[in-house]
Amino acid sequence: MESASFKRKQVLIVDDEPSILKLLNFILSKQYEIHAMESGYKAHLWLEDGNFPDIVILDLHMPHFDGTSFLKSIKISGYYREIPVIILSAAEDLENIVANLPFKVEAYFPKPFNPESLKEEIVKVLAALPKPMSYK
Numbered sequence: 001m002e003s004a005s006f007k008r009k010q011v012l013i014v015d016d017e018p019s020i021l022k023l024l025n026f027i028l029s030k031q032y033e034i035h036a037m038e039s040g041y042k043a044h045l046w047l048e049d050g051n052f053p054d055i056v057i058l059d060l061h062m063p064h065f066d067g068t069s070f071l072k073s074i075k076i077s078g079y080y081r082e083i084p085v086i087i088l089s090a091a092e093d094l095e096n097i098v099a100n101l102p103f104k105v106e107a108y109f110p111k112p113f114n115p116e117s118l119k120e121e122i123v124k125v126l127a128a129l130p131k132p133m134s135y136k
Helices: 018-028 040-048 067-075 094-099 115-127
Strands: 010-014 033-037 055-058 085-089 107-110
Touching: 010 018, 010 040, 018 033, 018 115, 033 040, 040 067, 055 067, 055 115, 067 085, 085 094, 085 115, 094 107, 107 115
Parallel strands: 010 033, 010 055, 055 085, 085 107
Antiparallel strands: none
16 A cells, blocks of 8 residues: 555556557556556546646557647646656657647657666656645
């Protein structure tokens, strides 16, 4: 059981490839609480249920409500805009796509990706987040 002073960081993974969801769950679940969604639509519903992840790992190309639309929806929100996002995508010319996104993302990784590099980037991004104030 987790103590009140220690709560694992929540990672929201949004990707339509089941193999990527399984891989990321496998490599990240020892350190983080994982919430895997196979579409931007399902991820958006999860957020609307009152959930608030510490970081989002997002694929850009998914059917229906794609990663770009999901990114826009959280970045224009007053409530979710500060959630850091890491793009993980097989999109061609990913560097150019990310450079032209209207919203900032913390990092991007082309698929296939190095799991250790992704884990290191997640640690770095989460370490840079403002620390919650503690009251004594």
